Amino acid sequence: MDFVAQIETQASLMRSAVVKAGRDAEVPSCPGWTVLDLVRHQAAVHSWAAKAVVAPAEAGPPEFPKPPQDFDEVLAWWDTELAVLLERLRETSADSPAWTFDGSKRASFWPRRQAHETSIHRLDAELATGHDVPTLLFDSEFAADGIDEFLTVMVPRQLQRGRVIEGTGRLVVHAADAGRTWEVQLTKGEPPVVTPAHDSAIDSDATLAGTADAIYRKLWGRPSHAIVSGDESLLAALPRP
Structure with missing residues (x-):
């Protein structure tokens, strides 16, 4: 890329x-x-x-x-x-x-x-600008990389700055159009463990699903059509920059 x-x-x-x-x-x-x-x-x-x-x-x-x-x-x-x-x-x-x-x-x-x-x-x-922003602004490959960067680089960056994980559970992030799924194991007070997952139906406490573009936006706290199911507090537990 x-x-x-x-x-x-x-x-x-x-x-x-x-x-x-x-x-x-x-x-x-x-x-x-x-x-x-x-x-x-x-x-x-x-x-x-x-x-x-x-x-x-x-x-x-x-x-x-x-x-x-x-x-x-x-x-x-x-x-x-x-x-x-x-x-x-x-x-x-x-x-x-x-x-x-x-x-x-x-x-x-x-x-x-x-x-x-x-x-x-x-x-x-x-x-x-106040105008409607296209639902698909970023292509799936680039947005999926952005999801990965957020989970594996930017969340640890916030922990370096003194933020802490406030929840415990397994969050699955599934970007269907990019063919990528991440499993995020959260433990209160500890760094998250992020691994690729090959099954989007893996048992989880919460799931974040949608296009890669929508998930990318959601993780960064921007307006998004991504769907969160299960324990929404696990997504909120991820510290954002």
Whole structure:
């Protein structure tokens, strides 16, 4: 999967949406944020990730930048920082040492992470326009990868930050159109154990089912048509960024 191409595509679509929505439009999926806040956040993350790609693996995280406050200025700054990120991702070997927060310490971490970061915020920007957002915004393969990244990378990231699992039970996540199923064993106070499952009918305490796109959105707390059955508290127990 070409994650760098995904970053470029999703960022372009996001930029178009934020310009359409306008700087002061509310972002319904990010309560308290305006489009300006959304753009400043995404631009800063792209700038920060560009530094991380070339940071020594044993170094601490790069300093998080402070983007401009003016809407036009931050759009221009984002254009520049995004270009730097894309160039570094394309020129840096996947096996090159780099600072990461998942323990891999390889530059290959960043294309995937930024592809999903940008895609979710592209969805936020689309929602801010006030227009209907297509039910299938992301293709099944990419969305399924986003589900996997959320469960195996982003949930552990929140545990690193001091969040804890507040439920115990087995959650099955089934994306039928992608042909993928995950079994998530939750134990209160412990890291979740995530494994591929080959049977969507596996005994579970809760099931999250739907298209990969819908599940991807649901896990990130965005509007979704995914269906939750069983103990819904298990899904709520997954800490979100």
